[in-house]
Amino acid sequence: MTWEYATPEEYGLADLLCCAASREVQDNEIVFAGTGLPMVAIMLAQKTHAPNLKLIFEAGTLDGRPPEIPTSVGDARCEMGASRASGLHDAFSIAQRGYVDLGFLGGAEVDEYGNVNTTCIGDYLNPELRLTGSGGNPDINSFAKRTVFIMVHEKRRFTPSVSYITSPGWRVKKWPGGEFVHRKELYGAAYRGGPSAVISTAGVFRFDGESGKIYLDTCHPGKMPEEIRELCHFDLDISRVSGETLPPTREELHLIHEVLDPEQIFIPKVKKGV
Amino acid sequence: MTWEYATPEEYGLADLLCCAASREVQDNEIVFAGTGLPMVAIMLAQKTHAPNLKLIFEAGTLDGRPPEIPTSVGDARCEMGASRASGLHDAFSIAQRGYVDLGFLGGAEVDEYGNVNTTCIGDYLNPELRLTGSGGNPDINSFAKRTVFIMVHEKRRFTPSVSYITSPGWRVKKWPGGEFVHRKELYGAAYRGGPSAVISTAGVFRFDGESGKIYLDTCHPGKMPEEIRELCHFDLDISRVSGETLPPTREELHLIHEVLDPEQIFIPKVKKGV
């Protein structure tokens, strides 16, 4: 593989997100992937720097190596080449048993401690909008050592307080009272880790190891830290920015568009022939 | 099938037990069978009056119809013709879920309330003899609506107090104190039934519907009630004897020896040519 970075005209935002997500994976890890862009990202990692990663699909495919990108984790394209095609009880049992290193998730809203909402907008009991619901988001986030969220960056989505905590971040609610405590305090012996990054359409965010508070790590090419801070309803820490998000390489773009998603199911082509 | 009873010279004790056990099964029942004589008895019922019974083997065979008698429930002969070959978790889940009508079990000792011991002779903490242990005996007996025990009749085995309650009868120990209470009281909403018969080498015993106390129902041909009472260490109720245990029919003997167990794995042939 040639590690030759593409120029901004050669890739789109979805390409950038896909490659940034792919780079969160280390070789030999066991990765739990949801439908969509995360699937492409993980299969990209499988074909580049992490050939020995093991892929789990929630619907029951274990150590999958689909020859074509599945459109969802229940897809008939998941089974071919997998170690096992089984069911959800196996997938979640393996996750609760502690096998999963990394999970890729999405969200509609995120707060500054990585709590994510995919359930509703507005009051849960009188919602403005009911969304899809949790799916396996809180489960993967509870069981995996690290989770990475991929999100569209809109100011209303980066909020001091999400409408509903669907997926647990670094400061979570302790029931029955609902007071916020550090995740480690609540999870106790069941603690394995938590959100490690948010990859938005603006930049890559990480969480302080002590406080669990979000900070900006890298800005996507062309974005400035202050600009991204303005795109958050909370006071984003931009003091730790390490630079710019690395763009896709030409090899990665080739793999995404010619090998993994030639049908443009999840990732549109920006330019012909790239 | 011709319902023509065999004469005493034509059958052995094992034949008699096998047929008596077989007659405990009703058609369409789901039956949990252990290794040995119970297996032959159930397969005999399957081939006579209960063609639609469903057979479960503890090791994981569900709705089994083995073409040859298995030597144990883990045997490769279990799978052929079964609805499913799976595992113990399925078998015990199905049992706990409430599917099982009847279980066939064995025992080394039985008390007058149907508590059975298969664990040790003498004090558990200083045993004279450690036996095989419980296996699934208490489980099947807890989950099934009825259980039938098949036992060798020796006076020491029919005891007022078994060394160790492996399998629960009609008056069982309530922990932590260990005082005896009626099974229905202890099991509460989990109550499904309990021991319905003991088929020994002397006769067939049943349990009073109220007190759960054992009584003699039928004497095997040639045995007298008083004689059988003398073969028990407890005071056996012989006031309810309904008659003599029905002998095998010639058809049953044919099935046992020519079809089900021609190799005489579990049931020896008494006479050549029968």
Add this chain to the structure above:
Amino acid sequence: MSGKRITLQQAAEIIKDGASLTFSGFTIWRRPMAIVFELIRQGRKGLHLIEVNGGPQTEFLVGAGCVDIWESCWVGHELYGKYGANLSRKVGAKEILVEDYSHAEMMFRFAAAASGAPYVATQTSLGTDIHNPAYDTLGRAGLRDGKRIPKEKYVFTDDPFFGAGPQVLVPAAKVDIAVMCVQQVGEEGTVRVSGQYYSDPEAARAADITIVMAEEIVPEEYLRRESDRNTITSFEVDYILECPYGAHPTGMFGRYDVDGAFLKDFYARTRTQEGFDAFAREWVFGHDQMSYLEKLGWPRMLSLKANTALNYSTGIKRGQ
């Protein structure tokens, strides 16, 4: 013959008003759509859906007003419709009660029921609003009678054995009827699922009555020749029926793909009740399975047909 065979109409008739139901499949795969359509035609009311996850079957039943309670974790059409617009509308209008659990919790709830255990201990979703006691919808509605609906939504406890951290006890998912859609069922009820089996074995066993709709009813003896390849036991299945393409517009491993265009159209047109009603008039009412297939037509169905070497279609357009 076991006498388990019924018709599509009879299958729907077994499901009475007010019944609790669950389904085979996963999101947009192997859903018993033909029975769902028949339930809508028969005007079923007051259903309580308890699903590991939802999908088009949920959206059709909810849109048609058949459902009073939906207990699950997710509904949508994957790539072809990002959320459940009918459910969302009815939730907003308070025409339906929604009880949220997490996906793993729903799965473990079915596993507990299938194993005859009243509950199971998990360590998931700690600290989330899923566990918020104020959001116990069935409790707020006074429906926790301890029969079908457990007395508690959750019990929070500790692990007395290993100190493994806080434990969440989730109640078994008790359902009246499981409605399954699979590739093969034998005459006596033995089911062989190909590909991922999702939560089908647990769903079938958790339910008191299990109805299996299959692409084909096959000789029982054929399935019993390789008993280690079968998925659901004969005696766990109460009724069977053969209904080719019964999962359409959802997909079936080895047989046909998801009809994405159909789902996109359904999602786009059923944001409003009027839209749903029009869609149902076009595709559900006045149809039976044959006229539905006729309306779909050969070109569409052939493009969905799975390649038998790959188990999925190579003829459909999936992307933009």
Add this chain to the structure above:
Amino acid sequence: MSGKRITLQQAAEIIKDGASLTFSGFTIWRRPMAIVFELIRQGRKGLHLIEVNGGPQTEFLVGAGCVDIWESCWVGHELYGKYGANLSRKVGAKEILVEDYSHAEMMFRFAAAASGAPYVATQTSLGTDIHNPAYDTLGRAGLRDGKRIPKEKYVFTDDPFFGAGPQVLVPAAKVDIAVMCVQQVGEEGTVRVSGQYYSDPEAARAADITIVMAEEIVPEEYLRRESDRNTITSFEVDYILECPYGAHPTGMFGRYDVDGAFLKDFYARTRTQEGFDAFAREWVFGHDQMSYLEKLGWPRMLSLKANTALNYSTGIKRGQ
């Protein structure tokens, strides 16, 4: 190639003195006997066996003095030896600790561990001496540290959800190593078991390390062509080895039958320690797998060979 391949000797070396162990199989079927023999040759001590049920593997290890704690529900040789004579002898002499659970309890304990749950609720064995608090052997021995060995043998409680009657909480079965013996394993660890899989999937997942000994190591790609037929996932398996007839004298579905004559002989001769020692000198010490097979000889092994249409042998004498 995944680099998971090891030798028989290495497999035994992974199992250290004092380790907790479990095995594949059921009573006298699919037991990893070749590794058991190698453990005896290597003089392993202080093992803690946690088994859904015991069998010849238990009796060999116990007879050889390798085992300090046996936690299970049953040991014997089925038709070929009605109880575990070696275990019985050592229990009588107080040379071994025995912790009794019921069969379903042991199975559910492994299922809990495999699912990452610290315990599971059951309704079995109520009222028996299995639940007698005075018979908590590991508690009496002061070994309940809450690590491998749970702090409590049982917790008795109620069902807060449905009032389903008294519940017995049994702790997860935590084991260091699962030693499996199966028909096929792929180069990357994927296992395909044929026939009944007993408690193998749970045993493999409950253990921290899983060693799979197979009749054959097959191309991983071969198993992945039909991924819905596989039993244990690649990444659940840490080490693999090929060892034909590695389960002898126990049997293996589709490959060879139980060697009943061998087990009868073992049972008859090992009632005493002297008898066991002599048997081990004859069949274990000084042997490797090849010389063991040579000693068994072709006629014996061919008579055990399974008919490929039936999956069991038609050539052995089973009865009197």
